[in-house]
Amino acid sequence: MMEQYLDGYAQANGLRDVDTRLKLLLGLGAILISLSSTTPWTPLFIAGTMAMVTLFLAKIPGRLYLTLLLIPLSFSVFSVLVILFVRGGGAPLFIFPVAGISLTVTTGSANLALLLIARTLGGMSSLFFIALSTPMIEIFSFMHSLRLPPAVIDLSMLIYHFIFVLVGEVISIYNAQTIRHGYTSLKRSVHSLAMLGGMLFIRAWRQGEELITAMDARCYDGKLELPGEQKNTRPVLIAYIVSYLAGCGVLSYFSSSLVIF
Amino acid sequence: MHIMEGFLPLFWCIFWYIIALPFVAYGVLLLNRLTREHRDSLPLLAVAGAFIFVLSSLKLPSVTGSCSHPTGTGLGAILFGPFLTSVMGVIVLLYQALFLAHGGLTTLGANVFSMAIAGPFLGYGIYRGGNAIGLNTFVTVFLAAAFTDLFTYVITSLQLALAFPAQSGGIMTSFVTFAAIFAITQIPLAIMEGIIIALTFKYIIQARVDILLKLRVLTKDQIKKVQESLA
Numbered sequence: 001m002m003e004q005y006l007d008g009y010a011q012a013n014g015l016r017d018v019d020t021r022l023k024l025l026l027g028l029g030a031i032l033i034s035l036s037s038t039t040p041w042t043p044l045f046i047a048g049t050m051a052m053v054t055l056f057l058a059k060i061p062g063r064l065y066l067t068l069l070l071i072p073l074s075f076s077v078f079s080v081l082v083i084l085f086v087r088g089g090g091a092p093l094f095i096f097p098v099a100g101i102s103l104t105v106t107t108g109s110a111n112l113a114l115l116l117i118a119r120t121l122g123g124m125s126s127l128f129f130i131a132l133s134t135p136m137i138e139i140f141s142f143m144h145s146l147r148l149p150p151a152v153i154d155l156s157m158l159i160y161h162f163i164f165v166l167v168g169e170v171i172s173i174y175n176a177q178t179i180r181h182g183y184t185s186l187k188r189s190v191h192s193l194a195m196l197g198g199m200l201f202i203r204a205w206r207q208g209e210e211l212i213t214a215m216d217a218r219c220y221d222g223k224l225e226l227p228g229e230q231k232n233t234r235p236v237l238i239a240y241i242v243s244y245l246a247g248c249g250v251l252s253y254f255s256s257s258l259v260i261f
Numbered sequence: 262m263h264i265m266e267g268f269l270p271l272f273w274c275i276f277w278y279i280i281a282l283p284f285v286a287y288g289v290l291l292l293n294r295l296t297r298e299h300r301d302s303l304p305l306l307a308v309a310g311a312f313i314f315v316l317s318s319l320k321l322p323s324v325t326g327s328c329s330h331p332t333g334t335g336l337g338a339i340l341f342g343p344f345l346t347s348v349m350g351v352i353v354l355l356y357q358a359l360f361l362a363h364g365g366l367t368t369l370g371a372n373v374f375s376m377a378i379a380g381p382f383l384g385y386g387i388y389r390g391g392n393a394i395g396l397n398t399f400v401t402v403f404l405a406a407a408f409t410d411l412f413t414y415v416i417t418s419l420q421l422a423l424a425f426p427a428q429s430g431g432i433m434t435s436f437v438t439f440a441a442i443f444a445i446t447q448i449p450l451a452i453m454e455g456i457i458i459a460l461t462f463k464y465i466i467q468a469r470v471d472i473l474l475k476l477r478v479l480t481k482d483q484i485k486k487v488q489e490s491l492a
Binding site: 005193196 | 428
């Protein structure tokens with residue numbers, strides 16, 4: 001379970017020392033350009049380039065990247081199928097007779113389906129870039145500089161801390177249940193999982209109560225301090241990112257009439 | 262069920278951010294007041310938030326064979342009420358996007374509305390309603406958790422239908438098709454989540470009933486009644 005968490009990879013990635021704001025600018029900028037494109041070309045270009053940046057500059061293992069790409073797939077396949085057959089618009093392209101009703105794919109729906117696949121790929125690869133190149137700790141500093149309410153930032157940081165504590169608990173409870181044949185049938189699985197949930201909640205609560213004591217002992221006064229870390233923002237990097245985003249924007253503008261069907 | 266990054270058009274991303282904002286803002290207000298008045302509440306809310314996150318990343322035994330995860334927000338709504346759950350939901354959904362690559366940043370508003378606002382509000386209503394008419398506690402918890410999950414998926418279908426209406430038949434046709442297709446995985450999932458949360462609740466009552474009393478989830482009389490039925 002732990003190995004699915006991307007934060008561990010982000011801690012050790014090749015772009016760890018680049019300013020957080022620049023990485024967020026690149027990732028979010030690419031997502032927004034992807035979303036405002038009206039044909040699949042630009043989102044596909046973004047998907048390809050962002051994947052290369054993540055794999056070669058941030059040095060993320062390719063296997064991990066491929067398994068990550070499978071996550072959006074199941075959602076997209078269902079949703080794109082609905083759009084393909086229900087949306088309509090334009091001339092009929094294919095007609096499938098299924099059980100007395102004929103399912104029609106039109107040019108309008110085919111174009112939209114392709115666009116959505118491309119946008120999801122572009123968006124997800126930009127999201128992967130942010131997730132795999134920026135550790136959460138840096139995002140907390142960024143939230144701090146946005147002047148979000150301190151209670152929200154503290155809550156986020158404590159939740160972050162407890163996620164790892166609880167995952168450890170889950171692994172040990174789950175292993176203990178498995179070696180006692182806790183997950184051999186559906187009925188047992190339901191009982192074991194519920195017991196795991198209950199125990200997890202109780203142990204989590206105890207951890208919380210212990211933390212209150214620990215925080216009081218260290219004079220917590222309603223705000224956790226973050227050690228601010230100033231990083232050099234190299235002008236060259238800003239220039240690269242801005243010109244990349246501008247290039248994507250131009251590509252998006254000129255490819256807007258290149259529809260496929 | 263998370264809407265993936267890049268799937269919603271820009272207009273609808275902004276639309277759902279704006280709809281979700283007042284709920285979350287009120288939640289933050291409550292959070293601020295709560296942490297000022299009871300300084301011990303922040304760590305406890307944090308463990309609850311982490312609990313929701315970890316619960317939602319567990320795989321449920323699924324009948325249809327697809328990999329399915331509980332939302333976990335139903336239990337949050339029962340314990341902390343819908344507004345605080347919405348704040349925890351925002352943080353949890355952000356972590357899901359950045360830790361697990363589930364969901365996204367531009368679709369965060371839409372996902373927050375379906376998973377951390379609409380679902381929990383209904384679940385909280387069902388829990389309070391069931392308590393008021395004296396329904397069995399476990400049945401109430403089951404219904405609240407299952408309907409939180411179901412309503413979340415109905416809202417997600419609606420969000421997709423609004424963004425992509427059918428040219429013939431409009432939003433309704435689109436909504437029915439999305440809902441019907443997702444129902445295959447979501448209805449068994451909702452029932453499973455209801456059962457598991459109800460049983461989880463049972464273990465909490467057996468081991469640490471004082472938590473539920475402190476959060477005013479159950480009254481003393483209700484706890485007595487439940488403990489008698491379990492004994």
